Amino acid sequence: MPQRKLCLFEDEQFIDEFDVEPIEEALDDEEGIKFKKVLDDSITLYFKEVANHPLLTREEEVALGRAIEVAERDIIKACLLYPTQVIKFYNLLVKHSQDKTLDKLFKDYEELAKKEQEVETWLDLLKKELNDLYNLLTTEEKQSKEDIEVIIEKILDLIYKVRPTKILLDELSCEIRDFAKRYKSLHNQNILSKLSMKEKDFFGIPAEEVLASAELIENRFQEIKKAKEQFAKSNLRLIISIARKYASHGALLADLIQEGNLGLLKAIEKFDYRRGFKFSTYATWWIRQSITKYLAEHTRTIRIPVHIIETIYKISKIVSTKFYQEYGRDPTIEDLANITGMSIERLNQIFKYVKQPLSLEANIHHDEDRTLLEFIEDGNSTRPDEYTFNNELSEKVRILLSTLSSREEKVIRLRFGIGEKEACTLEEVGQKFGVSKERIRQIESMALRKLKHPKRIKYLKNLLFHGT
Structure with missing residues (x-):
């Protein structure tokens, strides 16, 4: 039984988590030369541009991660100085808690949600601190900035236990930013009279202070954007290194790179520098996940579920690298069952997905116009005799x-x-x-x-x- 034919991609070489080869080296080997011959000018120019951005060191990754966190903290802190935004934050917590969608507001909420008692304690404490902050901001007695900052720091510490998403930052800051844009669009002396009472009551703070907050928020968003762009540009070569491994599986290299870019952006959003691992290690999984999902949905006539594609890749790796190199032969179905821990029935079921459908319009020979359809018997028609x-x-x-x-x-x-x-x-x-x-x-x-x-x-x- 020719077991190697059971695998979807015979020559698939998987990328280890730390296997990040420079683009210069990737284009110098024999495989790279073959790709280079078929790439159009735009891809070639893209490769040259990517080569200008070196990979980040671990220290640089930590510095960028900290810069993003500091900017996010400043945005949240600026928003929480307004009672209306404190109320909005509280209401967002209530709504998403009821809808069980708090993961839209916090990146690591799903991990915390695994501990039911701990997540309830965290949520109750966050609501309590928001309530205390609102009371401080709305009391008629003048409160010291130190008292307000102490509570805001407590809230920030609770938030960064699960880290905020961009959705939360946008939700908290959108009214302040919109107010500043409307304010600047009015250029006469009666500017405040043109604002509705709702807008005046919404802030309860002099317009100059609101504008200052809006400017700070805009600046911090720009800092976050620049830091994420640096993360992205410095890891574009990682995308090419991974995409090249999949370029022979029925998709254009340019499309695979584009899908890898989407995976990289997700990795940037999810990355936590405090956990100690390199960003390239973390991003590899997201990039590969995005590319394999694209292949599963676009390169086959009949779509294969993504988890099946990943399983086939793992089996292919066993066949093309580990097992063949160790034993000098293709593994039998029993060998694969022993190595993967899957049953023979499950493996046979997976191998059925590998078979590609054959078009009835396909030519029998390249130099003939006769198609396969001409040689298939029609069971419903009468034979000539x-x-x-x-x-x-x-x-x-x-x-x-x-x-x-x-x-x-x-x-x-x-x-x-x-x-x-x-x-x-x-x-x-x-x-x-x-x-x-x-x-x-x-x-x-x-x-x-x-x-x-x-x-x-x-x-x-x-x-x-x-x-x-």
Whole structure:
């Protein structure tokens, strides 16, 4: 049994988590040269541009991660100085908690949610701190900035236990940023009178302070954007290194790179520098996940689920690298079952996904116009020899019946369904002729005696003998 054919991608070489080869080296090997010959000018230019961005060191990754966190903290801190935004944050927590969608507001919420008691304590404490902050901001007695900052720091510490998403940052800051844009669009002396009472009550703070907060928020968003861009540009070569491994699986390299870019952006959003691992190690999984998902959805006539594609890749790795190098042969189905821990039935089921459908319009040979469809039997159609025999038999029966009288011929045809949709009973034939069924039986009996004449029987026997 040629086991290697069971695998979807025979030559698939998986990338280890730390296998990040520079793009210069990737384009110098034999495989890289083959790719280079078929790449268009835009891809070649893209490769050259990517080569200008070196990989980040671990220290640089930590610095960028910290810069993003500091900027996010400043945005949240600026927003929480406004009672209306504190209320909005509180309401967001309540709404998403009821809808069980807090993972939209916090990156690591799913991990915390695994501990039910801990997540309830965290949520209650966050709500309590927000309530205390709102009371401080709205009390008539003047509160010191130190007291307010202490509570805000407690809230920030709780938030960064699960880290905020961009959705949360946008939700908290959108009204302040919109207010600043509207304020700047008005250029006359009566600017405040043109703002609605709702807007004035919304902030309860002088416009100059709101504008200052909006400017700070905009600056911090720009800092976050620049830091993420640096993360992305410095890891574009990682995408190419991974995408090249999949370029022979039915998709353009440019499309794979684009999908890898999407995976890289997700990795940047999810990355936590405090956990100690390198960003490239973390991003590899997201990039590969994005590319394999694209391959599963776009490169096959019949879509294969992503988790099946990943399983096939793992099996392919076992066949093409580990097992073959160690034993010098392809693994049997039993070998794969022992290595993967899967049952033989499950492996056979997975291998069924590997088979590619074959088009009926496919040419049999490259130099011929004949297609596979021309060689497939149509089970519903009559074979040529049967068609010829049936036509000949029909003609001979017609000639034989023509030796009877017209009435006898019609009765025989109706009784046996010759040339009719179905055979008729004696009574039905009698009704057609306006006579009794006994008279029809007599006519039928007379006609059959004529047909049993030795000459006519010999005529039919000769036909049936040659037909068989």
